[in-house]
Amino acid sequence: MATAIELKNVVKRFGEFNAVDDVSFSVEEGTICGFLGPNGAGKTTSIRMILDILRPTSGSISILGEKNASLVRDRIGYLPEEKGLYKKMTAAGIIAYFATLKGMPKKEARSIARELLQKYGLGSFMDHKCEALSKGMGQKVQVLASIAHSPDLVILDEPFSGLDPVNQEVMEEVIRDLKSQGKTVLFSTHVMSHAERICEDIVVIAAGKLAFNGTVQQAKAILPRRVRVGGESIEKVIPSLDGIVSCTPVQDGREGVLELIVEETTDSRNLLKSFFDAGVALDIFEVVKPDLHEIFVHLVGEDAREAAHR
Amino acid sequence: MIRIYRVALREYMENAKTKGFWIGILLFPLMIWLMLEVPRFLEEKGIPTRHVIIVANDDVAGDISRQRLTLLNRQKSLSSLQQHLAKETADQRAEMLENTEFDAAELLEKLEEGLSQISPDAGAINPFNPEQLVEIGDLVPDEMLLNDFRWKALKNLLISQLPEGSAAFVEPELRFKEVSLPSDLTSESTNEEIENALRPYLRGEKLFPSTDENVDLFALVIIPENVFDGENQIRFWSTNLADTDLLDAITSSLSEHARNLEYEKREISTSDVTEIAALRIRSNNFNPNKEAGEEKVGIRDKIRQYAPIGFVYLLWIAIFSVAQMLLNNTIEEKSNRIIEVLLSSVTTNELLLGKVFGVAAVGVTMQLAWIGSMITILRLKAGPGAEWVVDLMAAVISPELLIGFIFYFVTGYLFYAFLFAGIGSVCNTIKDAQNFMGPIMLILMVPLGTMMFIPNDPNGTIATAMSWIPPWSPFIMMNRMAANPPMSDIVGTGVMMIVSVIMVFWISSRVFRVGVLRTGQPPKILELLGWLRSSNS
Known part of the structure; x- marks a missing residue:
């Protein structure tokens, strides 16, 4: 499979500040890649560099096989983080305009614009001026504007922010539709649940540095396997069991519940059996499935908090 | 692109x-439309007839002043007749212009030549004001206008030029109209008496009872005796300080007469004076940047x-x-x-x-x-x-x-x-x-x-x-x-x-x-x- 985006040792410096610091990652064609990171981690700067809106201080970027996004800009769709529309243009007009800027013939652009608005539930607002649309509707219009010219690569910067749950689902649907058409999607977010639901690959950056690049499965493997147990005089039994790395009380406020970090090789069924064998009356036995949220906090927690205090 | x-x-x-x-x-x-229409509208609605009382303690000066007012009235009538004529014949002239091929450059030269003949000071005439070119009426000598018979003949001549089927010419209102003193005053009354009696009318507090109707009295002009000696001054009473046409007309006509008297006294022929005053040194401007001969x-x-x-x-x-x-x-x-x-x-x-x-x-x-x-x-x-x-x-x-x-x-x-x-x-x-x-x-x-x-x-x-x-x-x-x-x-x-x-x-x-x-x-x-x-x- 070919590579849609590849960054090699990319650095972007604003004065003394390294907004992006030696970041390398790649996105395969036809995949949905989540671009995750806390606020101020350098996501938007990276995206702008990928799109050739900003130029990197050093390092190289290749996009759709070219060195520079301006050579393939007609094949790219982009939704920036801060969304805005021409207030005086109609919803259909603005989508058509952006599509024509991407080289689509005018007539085709107009009919595509109407088609898309119809498909994603804005049919009755087609000829409304953008200033009359609600924020969420405006955002949808903008998303549609970024994909109207049927780009091979779609880059969405925070597509979910500001949308209500129903529209967040519509947004997820849009992204899945794009994948089913064989498009590549890179989207940034800091809401992990979306990434977990729709991404295959994720890139995590924190404080300008790459923290992780791989599949969601691989990301989940970063966190150690954990089991939560609770029961009478359970503490006494634990040291005698094999395959347990550490044991701490849980942080969620439940009393008498312990979180065990177990070795990779430990089978949870065997662990349960050994508890029975030791004659412990178990109240609780949970195998913790790590979600992206935890992985995210694990990967960037320190940096994010630091950044928040900066 | x-x-x-x-x-x-x-x-x-x-x-x-x-x-x-x-x-x-x-x-x-x-x-643009307003700029063109408003002055025209104002001119049409324009200045109402000004009613004036002239008390002349010098008969000659009174005659000269009254003559000047008649002249102004006839000039107004003439110019309005010309406008009427221009309007009624506009189509004809347009047709004529359309049918005539004219060379703009040649025309310009003719115009230039014509202007230098019309006026000694060609610069003062704006060649792009078509009205100035049309208003040949300005060239009609004052004597012709003041002669009742010739004035009538001129008017009839102009009216006869109107094409068939055009609207009849409506005489405009007089520019100035003299009204006589109220019956309780005579020219024997003192200036003070006259002025005091007319004050409320001049202030606009009362309408002045003229022979046929009550009118706004615009001004009172008292011309003193021996005005040509320059000893006494004309007394001009009016609340309207902006419209000086009347006063200007009277003073300029009287000044002219005073000058003529003076010429006679010193035995200078007035026609010589006019001739001498018309003397002008002409100049031609040349531009060294242009080709020889041009x-x-x-x-x-x-x-x-x-x-x-x-x-x-x-x-x-x-x-x-x-x-x-x-x-x-x-x-x-x-x-x-x-x-x-x-x-x-x-x-x-x-x-x-x-x-x-x-x-x-x-x-x-x-x-x-x-x-x-x-x-x-x-x-x-x-x-x-x-x-x-x-x-x-x-x-x-x-x-x-x-x-x-x-x-x-x-x-x-x-x-x-x-x-x-x-x-x-x-x-x-x-x-x-x-x-x-x-x-x-x-x-x-x-x-x-x-x-x-x-x-x-x-x-x-x-x-x-x-x-x-x-x-x-x-x-x-x-x-x-x-x-x-x-x-x-x-x-x-x-x-x-x-x-x-x-x-x-x-x-x-x-x-x-x-x-x-x-x-x-x-x-x-x-x-x-x-x-x-x-x-x-």
């Missing part, structure tokens, strides 16, 4: 949809010299109206964050060029609409005479001149348009932009101030020096074009303007590239310089 076109097209369409655009387009012809400077050259003012104005208005649009649009795109999407689709240069051309097209549309509506209104209102003026202008402005104007117009426009777009890109609000706009507006005021005096000395030191300052160069050079400035100046400033436009474009596109993505405070000058140096930010 197609992207520049599309950005420009959107810019054009969006601006063309705004109310301001249409108001701008429609307001102008409305103003050095004579005529009206044509004068018009040539002043015509550029129109173009300077046009450029100025174009820049001014476009500045606001460019700033607004750039700031809107920036504050709405649309700019980022745009920049993922087009390069900064394409965006900048597209905007500037789109807005330019809006400006040109507006100006064409203005010129079109102006010509239409002039044609409707002023008849075929206006066309004639346009032809004359065309004869005066040679193609070389026009090419020069267009060149300086385009470079001047682009120079400022790129500048404004650059400024727009570093500002988040119109308020931010105003800080930058102030100095630029000041710079723009300068050519407006100089455009009137540059034609007086088109190749002087100031004009030449200012031609070499890029922000002023297009204005000043337009101004100078007609005066055949040295070729080195034309070529030099031309190259300089092209280079400056490219430089402003380069700087603006740099600033634009960084500025449009920037939020918060507008940058400091030092920061801006930094942006120019860094090629990549």
Whole structure:
């Protein structure tokens, strides 16, 4: 499979500040890649560099096989983080305009614009001026504007922010539709649940540095396997069991519940059996499935908090 | 290219949809129309008949004054008869003009010749006022108007010229009408008595009972005895201080008579005096820049010299109206964050060029609409005479001149348009932009101030020096074009303007590239310089 985006040792410096610091990652064609990171981690700067809106201080970027996004800009769709529309243009007009800027013939652009608005539930607002649309509707219009010219690569910067749950689902649907058409999607977010639901690959950056690049499965493997147990005089039994790395009380406020970090090789069924064998009356036995949220906090927690205090 | 076109097209369409655009387009012809109609309306409704009481303690002076009032009344009647005639025969004259092929250049020469004969001071006559040419009535001698018989004959002659089926001529109201003193006063009464008795009428507190109706008394004129000796002064009573026509008419006619008396006393023939007063030293102006045999400077050259003012104005208005649009649009795109999407689709240069051309097209549309509506209104209102003026202008402005104007117009426009777009890109609000706009507006005021005096000395030191300052160069050079400035100046400033436009474009596109993505405070000058140096930010 070919590579849609590849960054090699990319650095972007604003004065003394390294907004992006030696970041390398790649996105395969036809995949949905989540671009995750806390606020101020350098996501938007990276995206702008990928799109050739900003130029990197050093390092190289290749996009759709070219060195520079301006050579393939007609094949790219982009939704920036801060969304805005021409207030005086109609919803259909603005989508058509952006599509024509991407080289689509005018007539085709107009009919595509109407088609898309119809498909994603804005049919009755087609000829409304953008200033009359609600924020969420405006955002949808903008998303549609970024994909109207049927780009091979779609880059969405925070597509979910500001949308209500129903529209967040519509947004997820849009992204899945794009994948089913064989498009590549890179989207940034800091809401992990979306990434977990729709991404295959994720890139995590924190404080300008790459923290992780791989599949969601691989990301989940970063966190150690954990089991939560609770029961009478359970503490006494634990040291005698094999395959347990550490044991701490849980942080969620439940009393008498312990979180065990177990070795990779430990089978949870065997662990349960050994508890029975030791004659412990178990109240609780949970195998913790790590979600992206935890992985995210694990990967960037320190940096994010630091950044928040900066 | 197609992207520049599309950005420009959107810019054009969006601006063309705004109310301001249409108001701008429609307001102008409305103003022109009002400018033409209001004076005409005022003239028609105009000044009512002024009722005057003349108390003359000197019979000769009284006769002279009354004669002058009759003259003014007849002149008014004559001019209104002429207008009536002009209106009724407009179609005929239009037809005649259409059927006659005339050579504008030849006509101009004839006109020039004619003017120097009509008036000793040809400069005072505006050759582009068709009324001045039509009003041959001005040349009718006063004696003819004052002779009742000849006046009647003249009127009948003019009325007989009216084509068949035209409306009858309605005599206008008299300009001045003398009313007699109330019965309780005679010319024997003292000035004081008369003045006191008439005071309430003059103040407008009461209407004056004239023979057939009660009227507003406009003025009381008391002409003293021995007025020609210069001992006593005329007493003029009126609340209206603005309308001095009456007083002027009386004083000037009496002064004239006083002078004549004096001539007689000193045994100087009055006809000699008139002849001597008519003596004029004539001059011919020659321009050494012109070909041998054609050095004579005529009206044509004068018009040539002043015509550029129109173009300077046009450029100025174009820049001014476009500045606001460019700033607004750039700031809107920036504050709405649309700019980022745009920049993922087009390069900064394409965006900048597209905007500037789109807005330019809006400006040109507006100006064409203005010129079109102006010509239409002039044609409707002023008849075929206006066309004639346009032809004359065309004869005066040679193609070389026009090419020069267009060149300086385009470079001047682009120079400022790129500048404004650059400024727009570093500002988040119109308020931010105003800080930058102030100095630029000041710079723009300068050519407006100089455009009137540059034609007086088109190749002087100031004009030449200012031609070499890029922000002023297009204005000043337009101004100078007609005066055949040295070729080195034309070529030099031309190259300089092209280079400056490219430089402003380069700087603006740099600033634009960084500025449009920037939020918060507008940058400091030092920061801006930094942006120019860094090629990549």
